[in-house]
Amino acid sequence: MSPYELVPSSPNVSSCEAVTKHVNLSFKDGNIALLAGKHYFIVHQGLLCRHSPVLRTALEAIENTSNLISLEGRPVLEVQDSSEDISYFLIALYDGIPNLSFNAETYGIISALLRLTTKYQVQRLRNDLIQGLAITWPSNLATWDAREAAMFNYNGTYDPRKYTPHPMLVINLARSVNAPELLPSAFYDLSRSPISHTAAGYTAPGGTDYHHLSDEDLFNLLRGREDASRFLSTFIVNQLEGRKPSTNCIYMQVGDHTRRRFCQFAFENVFRDLLRATNSLVCDRSCDPLFAIMHAEMIYERGDGRVLRPCESCRAEFRVEVEAARDEFWHSLPEWFGDIQVTVWG
Numbered sequence: 421m422s423p424y425e426l427v428p429s430s431p432n433v434s435s436c437e438a439v440t441k442h443v444n445l446s447f448k449d450g451n452i453a454l455l456a457g458k459h460y461f462i463v464h465q466g467l468l469c470r471h472s473p474v475l476r477t478a479l480e481a482i483e484n485t486s487n488l489i490s491l492e493g494r495p496v497l498e499v500q501d502s503s504e505d506i507s508y509f510l511i512a513l514y515d516g517i518p519n520l521s522f523n524a525e526t527y528g529i530i531s532a533l534l535r536l537t538t539k540y541q542v543q544r545l546r547n548d549l550i551q552g553l554a555i556t557w558p559s560n561l562a563t564w565d566a567r568e569a570a571m572f573n574y575n576g577t578y579d580p581r582k583y584t585p586h587p588m589l590v591i592n593l594a595r596s597v598n599a600p601e602l603l604p605s606a607f608y609d610l611s612r613s614p615i616s617h618t619a620a621g622y623t624a625p626g627g628t629d630y631h632h633l634s635d636e637d638l639f640n641l642l643r644g645r646e647d648a649s650r651f652l653s654t655f656i657v658n659q660l661e662g663r664k665p666s667t668n669c670i671y672m673q674v675g676d677h678t679r680r681r682f683c684q685f686a687f688e689n690v691f692r693d694l695l696r697a698t699n700s701l702v703c704d705r706s707c708d709p710l711f712a713i714m715h716a717e718m719i720y721e722r723g724d725g726r727v728l729r730p731c732e733s734c735r736a737e738f739r740v741e742v743e744a745a746r747d748e749f750w751h752s753l754p755e756w757f758g759d760i761q762v763t764v765w766g
Contacts, residue, residue, distance in 0.1 A: 439491070442503065445510050452479065453491040454510075459503035460491055461510060471513055472540040501539075505532040512537075512545055522552040527585035531593050538597040550599055556584050557602040557609075559765050561750040564605060568711070580609070588622045588631050595637070600760050607637075607757035611645040612707045640758030645707075647756040648749070652709035655745050659738070660691040660716065668733040686728035687738070690716055710749060717742045 442459045450462035469476040475497075482488065482495050489496045499506060508529050512520075522530060530549060537546040558564050571580040587610040594602040610618060618641065621632035633641065665672055665683040672680055694716050717739055730738070747766070754760040 441492075442507060445507055451494055453494040453496045454506065455491070455496050455498040456501050456506040457503040459506075460496070461506065462492060462494060463510060467513060471542045471544070474540045501536060505536060508532050509536040509540075513542070517545065517548055517552070520552065522555060523583055524581070524585050527589065531589070534593065534597050534599075546597075550601065553590070553599075553602055557587075557590055557605045559601050559605070559762065561747060561766065564710075564750070584609075586622050586624070586631070588618065588633060591633065591637060592631060595634075601762050601765075603760050604753035604757055604762065604765065607641055607644055607760075608648070608710075608753055611641055611648060611757075615642065615645070637758070644753070644757035647752070648709045651749055651752070652712055655713055656691065656694060656716075659741055659745070660687060660694065663687040663691070663738075665730075666734045666737045668737075670731045670733060682728065683730040683734040686730040687734070689728050710746060713742055713746050713749065 439455065439458050439460050442461045446460075446462035447464065448462075450464050452463055452465040452468065454461045454463055454468075465479055469479060478497055482497060501509075509532070512533055517533070520526065520530070530553065534546065534549045534553075536542075537549060555563065556567055558567065568580075571578055571583055573579045573582060587606040590602055590606040591610065594600065594606065618633065619638065621630050623630050663684065665681075669683050671682045674680070694712065717735075729735070751766045754762050754765055
């Protein structure tokens with residue numbers, strides 16, 4: 421049986437000994453004592469039943485029990501979750517999650533909520549949580565680009581780990597709560613890190629919990645990383661190596677034969693610059709093919725005089741090919757990283 425199919429049960433007398441009431445989440449008019457670990461919460465049965473079919477079934481079973489255990493005169497429902505996680509869960513049930521931030525600092529709360537809303541089948545809150553996570557782990561390329569643009573710290577350094585939880589955590593969470601829509605972007609994010617770091621596992625700064633991928637997901641990561649790298653190599657060769665000017669190239673129309681190869685020389689410079697970037701000589705995101713493809717266009721858009729700029733016709737033609745390549749790359753992620761079945765992607 422899946423852990424998310426387990427139904428809470430009626431406690432025995434010993435489990436109610438030496439327990440403490442959670443003051444901030446206990447209500448005078450509450451009619452059920454929810455016991456989690458060494459704490460109990462006096463809450464409203466109607467609220468639990470309205471939002472969770474699993475808790476409704478458990479509460480109906482308690483009503484048919486002859487030997488009821490009570491706390492403060494209320495029947496007790498015991499759940500096998502930590503009191504801290506249950507406190508987050510109850511706050512979300514009562515107040516919703518409109519002010520919850522989805523970042524690295526709040527990941528512990530978010531993961532607890534997603535696990536419990538899945539376990540207790542609170543579908544509305546579960547959907548809201550997944551939509552919030554999808555801002556950082558999106559299913560479309562435009563949102564990914566917006567996410568990446570926000571990953572720079574105060575001195576202009578790309579620093580995603582400062583703002584987002586480690587993708588290994590997200591992959592394992594998505595697996596445990598059956599949220600495949602979060603997986604492709606999380607796998608891609610992780611694929612940009614050194615494989616040796618991923619294979620060694622992850623422990624959060626100041627934490628003690630050790631996290632690692634399953635053997636199957638480590639294989640999926642390696643395979644997807646190889647496919648992504650091959651795509652980038654093919655793009656460089658097909659679109660930049662020996663690239664010819666556009667048929668509408670303005671330099672091809674002039675009588676000065678010395679300028680007719682201007683755009684071709686410009687693209688050769690882009691080709692060499694991109695090769696240096698992917699070898700970490702000019703760019704610290706060398707294992708990021710999506711960025712590298714976009715960087716091919718950004719090189720001559722800098723306008724700082726350090727590179728030759730193709731004419732507008734040649735640039736426009738290349739821009740279309742860059743956008744098409746990035747779109748194809750993005751749509752390939754679910755297949756590359758383990759043939760992930762996502763209903764809507766891209």
